Amino acid sequence: MVDAPKKNGSLGQSEADQDEAHDGRRREFLYLAAGGFAAIGAGAALWPFIDSMNPSGDVLALASTEVDISSIELGQAITVKWRGKPVFIRRRTPDEIEAAENASLDDLIDPQADADRVQRPEWLILVGVCTHLGCVPVGQKATEVRGDFGGWFCPCHGSHYDTSGRIRKGPAPLNLDVPAYTFIDDTTLRIG
Amino acid sequence: MSSESSKFTGLVGWVDNRLPVFSYVHKEYGEYPTPRNFNYWWNFGALAMFCLTVMIVSGIFLAMQYQPNTQMAFESIQRIMRDVNYGWLMRYIHMNGASFFFIAVYIHIFRGLYYGSYKSPRELLWMLGVVILLLMMATSFFGYVLPWGQMSFWGATVITNLFSAIPIVGDPIVTWLWGGFAIDNPTLNRFYALHYLLPFVIVGVVGLHVVALHVTGSNNPTGIEPKSSQDTVPFHPYYTLKDSFGLSVFVIIYALIVFYAPESLGEAENYVPANSLQTPAEIVPEWYLLPYYAILRSVPDLLIIDAKLAGIIAMFVSILVLFVLPWLDTSKVRSARYRPTYKKFFWVFVVVCFVLGWVGAHPPNEKVFGLEWLEVIDVGRITTFYYFFHFFVLFPLLGKFEKTKPVPNSITESVLGASATEKV
Amino acid sequence: MQVLTKYVFAAALSLVVSSGTAWAAGEAHEPEPQDWSFNGFFGAFDKAQLQRGFQIYSQVCSGCHSLKFVAYRHLEGLGYNEAEIKAIAAETQVEGGPDDSGDMFMRPGVPADFITGPYDNENQARAFNGGALPPDLSLITKARHGGPDYIYALLTGYESAPESFELATGMNYNSFFLGSQIAMFSPLADGVVEYADGTPANVEQLAADVTAFLTWAGEPRLEDRKRIGFKVVIFLLILSGLLYAAKRRVWSTLH
Numbered sequence: 088m089v090d091a092p093k094k095n096g097s098l099g100q101s102e103a104d105q106d107e108a109h110d111g112r113r114r115e116f117l118y119l120a121a122g123g124f125a126a127i128g129a130g131a132a133l134w135p136f137i138d139s140m141n142p143s144g145d146v147l148a149l150a151s152t153e154v155d156i157s158s159i160e161l162g163q164a165i166t167v168k169w170r171g172k173p174v175f176i177r178r179r180t181p182d183e184i185e186a187a188e189n190a191s192l193d194d195l196i197d198p199q200a201d202a203d204r205v206q207r208p209e210w211l212i213l214v215g216v217c218t219h220l221g222c223v224p225v226g227q228k229a230t231e232v233r234g235d236f237g238g239w240f241c242p243c244h245g246s247h248y249d250t251s252g253r254i255r256k257g258p259a260p261l262n263l264d265v266p267a268y269t270f271i272d273d274t275t276l277r278i279g
Numbered sequence: 280m281s282s283e284s285s286k287f288t289g290l291v292g293w294v295d296n297r298l299p300v301f302s303y304v305h306k307e308y309g310e311y312p313t314p315r316n317f318n319y320w321w322n323f324g325a326l327a328m329f330c331l332t333v334m335i336v337s338g339i340f341l342a343m344q345y346q347p348n349t350q351m352a353f354e355s356i357q358r359i360m361r362d363v364n365y366g367w368l369m370r371y372i373h374m375n376g377a378s379f380f381f382i383a384v385y386i387h388i389f390r391g392l393y394y395g396s397y398k399s400p401r402e403l404l405w406m407l408g409v410v411i412l413l414l415m416m417a418t419s420f421f422g423y424v425l426p427w428g429q430m431s432f433w434g435a436t437v438i439t440n441l442f443s444a445i446p447i448v449g450d451p452i453v454t455w456l457w458g459g460f461a462i463d464n465p466t467l468n469r470f471y472a473l474h475y476l477l478p479f480v481i482v483g484v485v486g487l488h489v490v491a492l493h494v495t496g497s498n499n500p501t502g503i504e505p506k507s508s509q510d511t512v513p514f515h516p517y518y519t520l521k522d523s524f525g526l527s528v529f530v531i532i533y534a535l536i537v538f539y540a541p542e543s544l545g546e547a548e549n550y551v552p553a554n555s556l557q558t559p560a561e562i563v564p565e566w567y568l569l570p571y572y573a574i575l576r577s578v579p580d581l582l583i584i585d586a587k588l589a590g591i592i593a594m595f596v597s598i599l600v601l602f603v604l605p606w607l608d609t610s611k612v613r614s615a616r617y618r619p620t621y622k623k624f625f626w627v628f629v630v631v632c633f634v635l636g637w638v639g640a641h642p643p644n645e646k647v648f649g650l651e652w653l654e655v656i657d658v659g660r661i662t663t664f665y666y667f668f669h670f671f672v673l674f675p676l677l678g679k680f681e682k683t684k685p686v687p688n689s690i691t692e693s694v695l696g697a698s699a700t701e702k703v
Numbered sequence: 704m705q706v707l708t709k710y711v712f713a714a715a716l717s718l719v720v721s722s723g724t725a726w727a728a729g730e731a732h733e734p735e736p737q738d739w740s741f742n743g744f745f746g747a748f749d750k751a752q753l754q755r756g757f758q759i760y761s762q763v764c765s766g767c768h769s770l771k772f773v774a775y776r777h778l779e780g781l782g783y784n785e786a787e788i789k790a791i792a793a794e795t796q797v798e799g800g801p802d803d804s805g806d807m808f809m810r811p812g813v814p815a816d817f818i819t820g821p822y823d824n825e826n827q828a829r830a831f832n833g834g835a836l837p838p839d840l841s842l843i844t845k846a847r848h849g850g851p852d853y854i855y856a857l858l859t860g861y862e863s864a865p866e867s868f869e870l871a872t873g874m875n876y877n878s879f880f881l882g883s884q885i886a887m888f889s890p891l892a893d894g895v896v897e898y899a900d901g902t903p904a905n906v907e908q909l910a911a912d913v914t915a916f917l918t919w920a921g922e923p924r925l926e927d928r929k930r931i932g933f934k935v936v937i938f939l940l941i942l943s944g945l946l947y948a949a950k951r952r953v954w955s956t957l958h
Contacts, residue, residue, distance in 0.1 A: 148776050530939055534939060
């Protein structure tokens with residue numbers, strides 16, 4: 088069907104075949120190059136849309152919050168909102184500090200020393216979200232149930248946390264999270 | 280019974296035997312026999328489809344950030360433009376995408392008019408296309424209200440007030456459309472809901488449009504049906520590649536506007552927040568609606584109908600006339616290629632449409648070229664008259680009196696000359 | 704350059720799109736195009752100019768005009784670092800609260816705060832300005848025909864009214880403004896601010912600086928747009944070339 092162009096009349100059959108094969112390879116290459124390029128372009132075009140769902144500038148701007156802790160009495164706790172989640176700030180009594188420090192690591196589900204969880208022993212700062220399924224544990228007020236270990240108790244599925252916010256009993260696998268925070272001075276705390 | 284009859288193997292074959300999606304795609308977009316002689320004007324259907332996809336994708340992501348509330352709408356757009364990651368890009372893509380969608384669709388329509396693609400047996404295919412155009416207009420109108428700028432607000436006010444011209448039920452209809460006594464929060468909220476809904480209705484009608492297309496097969500520049508397999512080529516790879524190339528060029532122009540002149544097709548006034556107490560100096564619709572706006576304003580009192588109602592009727596008829604075009608055109612020959620007289624009038628019609636667009640963008644009493652005796656409205660009246668003359672008088676008469684050129688025997692003959700058909 | 708590109712692409716589409724002239728032409732002077740650093744395919748803001756412009760906004764414009772869509776954190780785009788932004792924000796007082804007893808209180812601004820305007824609401828703004836409402840400036844270059852060129856022309860276009868012109872009380876003559884009467888008095892004068900970098904503060908310089916700043920305020924992502932756009936267009940040109948070659952190849956096998 089294909090009549091090879093006979094320019095000088097001496098073009099052999101095999102050369103024509105080679106020509107055709109060469110043509111085919113070039114076509115294949117063009118397909119691959121164009122297809123590959125188009126695929127890269129389509130992928131790159133998707134990224135802006137996906138990224139638009141990430142936190143935007145105004146959301147990130149509120150990612151750190153400053154808290155005045157001067158009015159918190161010994162044994163009291165307050166809850167502040169940080170990144171849309173509750174953060175527990177508890178000023179611990181000496182008894183509570185002692186209980187937290189004396190707990191044997193062997194008794195813990197998620198072993199961690201109290202010293203690794205606080206910057207100043209008097210101040211315990213935690214993300215108030217149960218590590219089981221995201222409920223907010225109770226125990227911020229002295230009148231609330233604080234569980235078997237004097238810390239917090241999650242009403243959803245019964246996890247008990249101690250005075251260092253460590254999981255001691257119940258289904259939660261990990262200790263309450265400690266957010267990044269710094270003391271700007273003795274009365275101002277910056278979370279995030 | 281051997282049910283495993285698919286030409287595909289493995290997992291694809293297994294699925295295909297139960298849900299023949301792969302067979303369908305292969306049949307309709309792989310081996311689908313397509314006339315071999317398409318020119319680049321045949322790209323615009325695929326380009327319109329691309330635009331619809333881009334609009335839906337960018338629209339969904341914008342909807343995740345937009346607030347359909349009069350207190351927050353304008354501000355939420357600014358948040359998209361400033362704080363949302365790539366929000367500015369998504370919005371520029373979306374707002375200019377509307378323009379490019381209309382460019383693609385208008386060229387697609389004029390292509391159909393030139394080559395007689397609306398003629399039997401493709402009447403329903405054409406009519407479904409007109410439905411898509413109407414849905415696009417409604418969608419773009421609702422969408423333009425959402426930024427809640429001055430042009431959004433007053434454009435919506437003017438267009439919804441059109442319905443008040445309907446005798447007796449006009450005013451209740453307008454109140455019903457608004458959900459109140461002026462364009463306000465309930466209106467914005469429902470327009471947002473409809474703006475989100477209608478594109479998917481368009482997708483549905485586009486589906487029907489494609490099904491109808493694949494029943495009759497595509498028209499082509501000669502306007503004669505393919506007669507042998509020699510007249511057609513498989514859709515893939517011939518037209519997939521040709522469409523892809525055309526698309527790539529189209530996207531270059533689109534990208535140049537999005538990245539280097541994103542506001543060139545918009546109105547500065549729409550960056551002023553909506554103010555229900557102050558109308559802007561001049562209310563201008565988006566460019567793609569300008570010709571209809573011109574017709575609306577050009578019609579004077581007609582007999583017992585006052586100008587307001589007459590204008591609205593004329594505006595709707597200017598689009599609805601497309602529904603009956605297949606029966607208005609009496610010519611036996613499809614393509615303007617073999618209709619020398621129709622070809623001339625076609626180009627007159629194109630010019631008239633452009634002039635109508637220009638008229639729609641100018642105040643009715645402005646002097647044209649500084650001439651004392653010629654106002655914009657005069658030009659509008661002449662061109663409006665021609666618009667209807669073209670459909671209601673020229674189409675029926677041309678078919679009867681036009682002397683057409685000889686039509687070739689086959690597509691292949693028209694491409695390669697008469698000798699080619701005999702050679703094989 | 705941008706004028707040119709805008710012209711070419713708009714013109715290609717705009718046989719129908721000639722809406723620009725819809726705006727009551729002939730009633731106001733057309734502003735002259737200026738040579739902005741942010742014009743053209745590779746246009747970018749001059750950060751030093753933006754900082755000078757922000758200084759003018761803070762010391763002059765902010766007396767009457769708000770800038771409500773700009774937050775202090777956005778000033779990063781002017782080349783300020785985090786500490787500088789904190790300091791700028793802290794100079795202002797914003798309303799905070801309610802505190803534990805339910806009262807609102809004033810606190811120093813933080814970067815996340817938006818720039819607060821001089822007036823509590825529109826009525827107050829009108830009351831202080833003889834009934835005229837000073838517009839918010841966040842989008843002023845986008846909301847006016849002619850954009851930055853118009854703002855520059857307006858700021859430098861004050862002159863005394865011609866003999867024949869009847870100027871209403873409290874109005875000022877400016878032929879670039881629609882109707883030539885504007886409630887805003889000429890805001891700029893030589894030396895109205897003192898630049899830290901020693902740039903001579905004549906009216907033209909001041910007008911150019913504050914216009915550049917307002918253009919940034921209207922579209923802080925302008926540089927991203929042009930940078931990404933260039934890559935996209937180059938990519939598409941190569942892709943089109945490849946697709947054209949592939950298409951040619953396939954169609955050449957057809958006889």
